[in-house]
Each structure stands twice: as structure tokens, then as C-alpha cells.
Amino acid sequence: MQTLTSFESMQAWANATHREGLRIGFVPTMGFLHAGHVSLMERLRPEVDRLVVSIYVNPLQFGPDEDLERYPRDPEGDAAKCDGAGVDVLFMPPDLYPDGFVTSVAVDRLTDGMCGATRPGHFDGVTTVVARLFNLVRADVACFGEKDFQQLAVIRRMVRDLAMPVEIVGGPLVRDPDGLAMSSRNKYLTETDRERGLSLHRALFAMRDAATAGEKRAEALLAIGRDTLTVDKLHYLELVDAESLQRIERVERPARALVAAFLGKTRLIDNVGIV
Amino acid sequence: MQTLTSFESMQAWANATHREGLRIGFVPTMGFLHAGHVSLMERLRPEVDRLVVSIYVNPLQFGPDEDLERYPRDPEGDAAKCDGAGVDVLFMPPDLYPDGFVTSVAVDRLTDGMCGATRPGHFDGVTTVVARLFNLVRADVACFGEKDFQQLAVIRRMVRDLAMPVEIVGGPLVRDPDGLAMSSRNKYLTETDRERGLSLHRALFAMRDAATAGEKRAEALLAIGRDTLTVDKLHYLELVDAESLQRIERVERPARALVAAFLGKTRLIDNVGIV
Numbered sequence: 075m076q077t078l079t080s081f082e083s084m085q086a087w088a089n090a091t092h093r094e095g096l097r098i099g100f101v102p103t104m105g106f107l108h109a110g111h112v113s114l115m116e117r118l119r120p121e122v123d124r125l126v127v128s129i130y131v132n133p134l135q136f137g138p139d140e141d142l143e144r145y146p147r148d149p150e151g152d153a154a155k156c157d158g159a160g161v162d163v164l165f166m167p168p169d170l171y172p173d174g175f176v177t178s179v180a181v182d183r184l185t186d187g188m189c190g191a192t193r194p195g196h197f198d199g200v201t202t203v204v205a206r207l208f209n210l211v212r213a214d215v216a217c218f219g220e221k222d223f224q225q226l227a228v229i230r231r232m233v234r235d236l237a238m239p240v241e242i243v244g245g246p247l248v249r250d251p252d253g254l255a256m257s258s259r260n261k262y263l264t265e266t267d268r269e270r271g272l273s274l275h276r277a278l279f280a281m282r283d284a285a286t287a288g289e290k291r292a293e294a295l296l297a298i299g300r301d302t303l304t305v306d307k308l309h310y311l312e313l314v315d316a317e318s319l320q321r322i323e324r325v326e327r328p329a330r331a332l333v334a335a336f337l338g339k340t341r342l343i344d345n346v347g348i349v
Numbered sequence: 350m351q352t353l354t355s356f357e358s359m360q361a362w363a364n365a366t367h368r369e370g371l372r373i374g375f376v377p378t379m380g381f382l383h384a385g386h387v388s389l390m391e392r393l394r395p396e397v398d399r400l401v402v403s404i405y406v407n408p409l410q411f412g413p414d415e416d417l418e419r420y421p422r423d424p425e426g427d428a429a430k431c432d433g434a435g436v437d438v439l440f441m442p443p444d445l446y447p448d449g450f451v452t453s454v455a456v457d458r459l460t461d462g463m464c465g466a467t468r469p470g471h472f473d474g475v476t477t478v479v480a481r482l483f484n485l486v487r488a489d490v491a492c493f494g495e496k497d498f499q500q501l502a503v504i505r506r507m508v509r510d511l512a513m514p515v516e517i518v519g520g521p522l523v524r525d526p527d528g529l530a531m532s533s534r535n536k537y538l539t540e541t542d543r544e545r546g547l548s549l550h551r552a553l554f555a556m557r558d559a560a561t562a563g564e565k566r567a568e569a570l571l572a573i574g575r576d577t578l579t580v581d582k583l584h585y586l587e588l589v590d591a592e593s594l595q596r597i598e599r600v601e602r603p604a605r606a607l608v609a610a611f612l613g614k615t616r617l618i619d620n621v622g623i624v
Contacts, residue, residue, distance in 0.1 A: 089514070095368070095370075171510070172509055172510060174458075174506075176456055176457040176458045176506065177454065177455065177476075177507050178455050178457070179452065179453070179455075179480075181452050182452070182453070183451045205454075209511055209512040210512045212514065231449075231452065235446070235447060235450050235452035235481070236480050236484055237356065237360060237481050237485045238484050239364070239484060
């Protein structure tokens with residue numbers, strides 16, 4: 075495994091690899107890798123010639139009061155995990171943007187609700203960095219986790235709208251044995267916070283089970299979810315169409331239940347499919 | 350020469366051509382082609398394997414009170430000119446955007462002044478359509494005229510910021526024998542408007558000549574330009590750094606004088622290098 079630390083060297087490698095006609099797979103991350111990230115690498119590995127993982131904690135996608143400064147880091151552990159997953163290039167630049175950078179990519183509508191409403195500017199930061207990374211890496215296929223379900227929908231939309239020559243693959247959310255969705259931010263949780271944080275997936279699963287048992291009314295399902303949650307501050311609990319991310323009144327087509335909440339100072343998200 | 354009219358067929362052609370390792374040159378236009386456009390095609394022709402010209406009057410870059418509806422069109426004449434210039438693919442789609450299109454690309458700062466200030470939203474429309482076209486055509490090199498000098502600077506910035514794998518080439522502004530900068534909009538001009546429109550390049554050339562003769566103070570040069578103009582409504586007359594497009598007080602590095610003004614209902618622009 076090669077480690078590259080400048081965007082110039084990343085671009086040079088990608089252009090040379092691209093000219094050889096090799097298929098490049100890409101998993102962009104912010105590091106502090108866990109089994110969820112590794113599952114994305116394993117998902118792409120068999121279908122590409124070269125696999126690239128980037129680690130970059132992107133300032134553009136953090137709000138002024140968010141946890142940019144204390145976002146957890148573990149470069150050595152990350153490198154070992156990537157190496158173990160058969161990664162060819164680990165791209166970990168200290169800086170990603172050129173001098174005088176002033177360009178942004180934004181996706182409207184899909185970013186109105188949920189994490190878009192509770193984290194203003196977040197998705198613009200995500201789409202901007204991902205657009206730049208796709209070009210730097212010359213990715214033919216890229217994998218994003220369904221853990222960030224809204225992000226995955228936003229990136230699919232951007233790729234379609236701008237006709238980007240990259241295929242987007244979603245990877246299933248990975249849970250710890252106790253059911254908590256894996257996240258780099260879980261390390262912040264105290265034992266009590268973590269215990270109460272388990273109410274996120276319990277709420278979502280309760281909604282899913284009720285829908286499967288025949289309850290199709292969104293309001294009733296959301297009430298079931300809310301009754302299950304034991305969190306400090308609920309950012310949102312939503313039931314939306316799985317594709318458009320618009321709120322629904324009844325479950326008639328594939329839907330998704332999504333939640334975001336604070337446990338202590340830590341913001342957790344989770345989601346589950348409702349059919 | 351092939352004519353393609355759907356973005357799906359354009360993308361399929363581009364992907365196949367790209368896979369063969371052929372170098373694709375691209376000249377995006379809004380049609381009603383003149384010698385200025387043809388000069389861009391001729392500039393790229395010798396250095397590419399395949400040359401693509403697009404004709405699309407992009408609604409995103411027109412303001413609500415602008416001339417989208419009456420923008421001149423001449424598809425047959427355009428096709429003959431492209432054929433004569435050795436174009437391989439003429440891409441003229443009735444619609445360019447997919448259903449539910451909600452993505453935009455924006456360049457900040459460079460778009461604050463001049464056409465950015467007088468045509469709000471214009472450059473966001475330009476960068477968005479160009480980003481999509483670059484991907485659809487898989488352009489390796491694209492040529493834009495210096496006639497739209499600010500646009501050229503904005504596109505160079507977007508390409509650098511998003512690391513787009515395309516080289517940008519600027520083509521010199523082309524003038525009619527009387528000195529008027531060639532533009533598809535010149536056809537709107539009455540004879541009197543055209544005569545008075547000649548004051549645009551006369552003003553710019555007077556500024557350039559005064560600078561060459563030793564006048565380096567921007568205010569003095571702008572006064573010379575303003576005294577020469579005979580227009581109905583001046584949008585702007587500016588003297589800026591040729592790279593950053595920021596206003597300057599003295600000519601010390603390569604600078605550019607730019608003007609935009611209405612003659613009757615027609616908005617004309619022009620610019621010239623000041624050294």
C-alpha cells in the first residue's frame with residue numbers, strides 16, 4: 075500500500091492509472107476507521123483494479139459550533155486497517171484545497187430537511203469535497219455507507235445532475251453487537267450515554283416492526299419512535315420516501331426512518347428501511 | 350460530422366471515445382456561430398483526436414429580464430460552419446438537464462464584480478452548465494473566447510478548485526473589420542446602435558494607448574475611456590488585474606480593461622489587455 079499526502083501526487087497517480095485503463099474504486103472517509111468503513115472497502119475490492127481510500131477531516135462540512143477540532147484521529151490504526159483490506163493507495167493530505175479556493179457545489183431540495191436543516195452548510199461542504207475528490211482520484215466507482223443515508227442520496231443526485239463519470243454504490247449500515255450504529259463519534263460516549271444511545275436503533279426498529287405488522291400511518295409510526303427515544307436533544311425523527319427524502323403520510327412505497335440526536339455532547343444518527 | 354441531440358447519446362459517444370484513449374477537444378457555445386467561435390474550433394482542431402462543439406442556449410445563465418426567448422438561432426448555418434471547421438460531433442440537445450435537476454456549481458469572489466454584479470446568477474448558470482458539459486463530453490481540453498474574459502477566469506478557477514481533468518485554453522477575441530467585437534447579439538443592433546457601439550472598443554483602445562504612452566493611474570485611464578463612450582446605459586467600465594480580476598489603482602502588472610453597455614435593447618461587452 076502506498077500512502078500519498080499531497081493532492082498533486084494523488085492526481086498524478088490517478089492520471090497515470092487512468093491512462094492504463096485500470097478501474098479505480100474509491101472510499102472517501104474522515105478517518106478513525108471502523109468496521110463500517112472496512113465493509114465499504116471490502117465491497118469494492120473485488121470489482122476494481124485499484125482501490126483508493128482517502129482520509130481527510132473536511133473543514134467545509136463542519137459548522138462553527140461543531141466538533142471539527144476534536145474529531146477523533148488515528149492515522150496509524152487507519153493505515154493498518156486499509157492495508158488489511160487490500161487498499162492500494164491511502165490518500166491522507168494535510169490540506170486538500172488549492173490557494174484561493176472559492177468554488178462550491180450545492181444540491182438543493184434533498185438537503186432541505188433532516189441533517190440539512192440541523193447542520194446548515196454541511197451538505198454543501200460534503201458535495202464540494204466529494205466533487206473535488208472524485209476528480210483528483212479519477213474514481214470509476216465510489217462507495218458510501220447507508221449510515222449517512224441523506225448524504226448518499228445527495229451524492230447520487232449530484233453525480234446524476236452533473237453527469238459525473240462515476241458509479242455510486244451504497245454499503246449497508248454496520249452495527250456493534252449491542253445494535254448501536256458504528257460511528258467514529260461513538261468513542262466520545264460515556265457508558266450511560268451509550269446505553270441511552272441504544273434507544274436510537276430501538277426506536278427505528280420499533281417503527282419498522284409496527285409498519286411490517288400493518289401500521290401504515292406515518293404519525294402513528296413516528297409516535298412509536300418518539301416514545302422509545304431516551305436522548306438529551308432530538309434533532310429529528312423522520313419518516314420519508316426512500317428516494318426523494320420527502321416526508322410521507324403513509325407507507326406505500328419503500329420508506330426510510332431516520333433519527334439524529336444528542337447524547338451528552340455527541341450527535342448520533344441512525345436509519346432503517348421501512349417497507 | 351455526427352449530430353447528437355440527447356445527453357445520453359453524447360455521453361455514450363464520449364465514454365466510448367474516451368475508452369479508446371483518444372483526446373477529446375470541446376468548444377461549448379450557445380449557437381448563432383460567427384468567426385470568433387470558428388477560431389476556437391480551429392485553435393483546438395490540430396491538437397485533438399476528436400472535436401466536439403455543443404450548441405445549447407442555457408436558461409440557467411439568463412436572468413428573468415434578459416433575452417433568453419429572443420436569443421438568435423441558426424441551426425443549419427451553425428452545422429455548416431462546424432462541418433467546415435472539421436468538427437466530429439455537433440451536440441445540440443433540446444434539453445440538457447435530467448428530471449429533478451437541483452445541483453449548482455458556484456465560483457465566489459471572481460464573480461463579485463462586472464458581469465457578476467450586473468447579471469445576478471449569470472455565472473452560477475455558466476459554471477453549472479459547463480461542469481455538466483465537461484463530464485458529458487469527457488473533454489480533455491476546452492476552448493473559451495477571451496471575449497468573455499471574466500467567464501474564462503471563472504472557468505479556469507472552477508477547474509482548478511474542483512481538480513477537473515480538463516485543460517482550459519483561451520482564444521483571442523475576434524473583431525469585425527470596423528472593430529466591433531464579434532457577438533451573436535450584434536445582429537440585434539440597428540445601424541445607429543452599431544455605429545455608437547464602436548465606441549466600446551475605441552474607449553478600450555484609448556485606455557490601452559494612454560497606458561502604453563506612460564499613464565499608469567487607473568482613474569486617469571478610466572476617465573479617458575468614459576469620455577470616449579457613447580452608449581445608452583453603461584453597465585461597467587473597469588480596469589482590473591488580469592488574473593485576480595480585482596480593481597487596481599495603478600497599472601503595474603498585466604491588467605485588463607473591460608466594458609459592458611446597452612445600445613438600445615442590446616447589451617454588448619468588450620475587453621482589451623493593458624500592459
